[in-house]
Amino acid sequence: MNEQTTGLAGAVDDGPPDPSGDVRRRTQRAGGAGGAGRDGGDPTGPSAYDVQAVQEKWLKVWDGLDPFGVLRKGDATGATGSADGDGADATAERRYLLDMFPYPSGDLHMGHAEAWALADVIARYWVQRGYVVLHPVGWDSFGLNAENAAIKRNENPAIWTYANIATQAESFRRYAVSFDWSTRLHTSDPEYYRWTQWLFLQLYAAGLAYRKGASVNWCPQDQTVLANEQVVGGRCERCGAEVTKRTLTQWFFKVTDYAQRLLDDMAALEGRWPARILTMQRNWIGRSEGAHIDFAVEGRAEPVTVFTTRPDTVFGATFFVVAADAALAEELCAPEQRGALAEYLEQVRRATEVERLAEGRDKTGVFLGVHATNPVTGASMPVYAADYVLPDYGTGAIMAVPAEDQRDWEFAQVFGLPVVRTVQPPAGWAGEAYTGDGPTINSATDEVSLDGLGREAAKRVVIEWLEANGLGQGAINFRLRDWLVSRQRYWGPPIPIVHCPSCGEVPVPEDQLPVRLPDLKGADLLPKGVSPLAASEDWVRVSCPRCGGPAERDTDTMDTFVDSSWYYLRYPTPHDDTQPFDPAAVRRWLPVDQYVGGVEHAILHLLYARFVTKALHDLGHLDFVEPFTALINQGEVINEGKGMSKTLGNGVDLGEQIERYGVDAVRLTMVFAGPPEDDIDWADLSPAGSLRFLQRAWRLAGDVSSPVGADPRAGDEALRKVTHRTVRDATELVESKRFNVLVAKAMELVNATRKAVDSGCGAADPAVREAAEAVAVLLSLVSPYTAEEMWERLGHAPTVAKAGWPTFDPALLVEESVTCVVSVQGKVRAKLQVPPTIGADELQDLALAEPNVQRTLGDAVVRKVVVRPPRVVNIVI
């Protein structure tokens, strides 16, 4: 590695603790320029800034103060149900800042450090502004990692899970995140998953949770089904194994009912959520406009409907294809082709998703021995089954238009099927299928003609005709599939359904929740294709809640994304044992004002949370439809251009960085690195430089020699102007989330104040105190320990976190003189100091009088002078 491994830490962690501050520091320096040896000459001396000691000191103080506890302690149980559960003034302005809660695998890492450093800037800013801020903490503690660890260690997943939570909680405490610790929840606690089960039952009652047999993604490694969202490039998102298909009965949530609303409601998020997240969600929902067209098929009474985005090409539909693994294929198949179809199906099922998606693969399929009729031309179209048609998109059947669709073209080549062009390709077109726009051709019958029309017009006309003749209609189709929520694993909330031989599916009555997990461990949890819960016979056997007869529990558990799809509703009343969330509290706090988390949840979690919010809204539980008003996706922390990983060996250990530079320097480095959304490469950054700055700020606070409360109005005006301008800028920068620039401005203020102390108005000037106090408060958003330490050195009692956001005096923002740029032909030739109120004529005269301007002009004739007082004069010759 680089210099980070060498003894940089000497300056910070060698010295003894420094309880007494800088009593013996020199206050007078010999000459402004000769500041050599200041403090740094003896880093272990009495004026050293001992990062670790400062951390220990303030942690204890803060624990006692609990500055960010918002929910009234007696009320956090929800037992009293008071109208104003958090004890804050009912009229107080509230803010809810939510971080995507952590998954408890191991200790916190660099990624956590970045996410929470950024989120905390906002939370702490809001507190400084005087808002009542809910900044909760909890853990997403169900999931596969815990289960796999438990198998390895032959214990219950809870042991690993809660041990890791304890570790992370302590790390968060040291990292000084402004949490209200009374909110703390764990999704694996029965008191939480009881309500996850409640959510399931709500959706079930509304018809939004249902069971069906379906061809589902199966991970042979984890021995469980996967949601479409958990299949990445044909592989299991978790273990990387190639995913195969299985037909199983599974539980689904009906997200597709909400496809259009999930799309429409994004309008309100525009500009508040990152553009790329909205794009990803749009892509995922995958709305397309087109038409449903009915095709009569031999031997079938009902026509078969297809979805197409190109109804304008229906005249060119020369054959018909159904998904090989859809029930429809078997249904349409002529008896003599059954054998061929079965053989083909076998071949398709053997193929993994990865092979199926492989590029350049030849089209395959099998003729089903029947024909369909083109509804406009009346032409006979052979019907095929093929795997390039997907069973769960559209209707699982397509009209094939080889001239205008590349896939259909390829299929037609393999099977020698006719190609009829219905869109005139441009002259010299040498490609295969032509998918561009162009005049429609070969598309006329006695009843309807599309010839000569462009694409959109042709679509309109043909849809109109289809509708008039009862052969189809305009239609919208979505790529989005229903959310598969059941998992054949142990460490999740059991699905609260009982299967009764006489009553069928029976929901577990609400007052019998939670359905607790049986206590299993080790080998009991080994994946074996059915849920481990099935082996726990005492647990499975139950009497039917409806008829009382013998029945069995559903043995699947829910996807962890169900846990996280509603946790933001729980935080205002995390320990309420009478309801999942208190409607009054939810009204007070939600929707979340600012959500912060990684881009890895751009689709899954955010889409599910949005869906659940809308569903609960429709069921009358919520009065809003979008859970997260604003979203920040922090970038990734990488190292030397690549994501950190064990195999690459480029991991940077958070604990080590904190040990070496301290929490504040690590946080500052994260925030200063660049815009929150950008990836940050740790190799490009300098935590040592961050620490250097923090020490400079700290020294500044120690230099201040005016008394607490000294009137700044008597102080140095030049410095005051810098301070007040910085405060004004800082407010705007935090609001617009340009935290890296906020840090830069704080640095500038420190530099200016240092200069004022050393070679300007001196340390006793009250303006220096004003500046140092402003630095402390600004810094409290990013580096809370140093800020607190400065605050104390400035003579104040803790905590600086609640000191209040500084205000600026507009009078001090007025400039006495501004720099006017004088350019000739757009090139800067002179700069003038002029009063901001200067008139255009006067400014023009001044500009033309400048020697350098005169020299540049020479004999040239001035044709035009553009004067924009007080900043710009441009002379055109």
Place this chain on the structure above:
RNA sequence: GCCGGGUUGGCGGAAUCGGCAGACGCGAUGGUCUCAAACACCAUUGUCCGCAAGGACGUGUGGGUUCAAGUCCCACACCCGGCACCA
């Protein structure tokens, strides 16, 4: 292929109201301190020409609008992310 975002010194990044490009920091170079080094501190630091004064060039490329363009418009190239046999 479709959708979105981007391209600014050696590096991370500022400047988004069209008005001094390069704030702030890192690194580098020189200096102070030191026996020496490290640390710390001070100074310089876009490139090129020039002893200097000063000048030329400069925000992916090519055009355009404008007194004035990193910023607005058109075309293109490249990079990153998402979706993708989705009809």
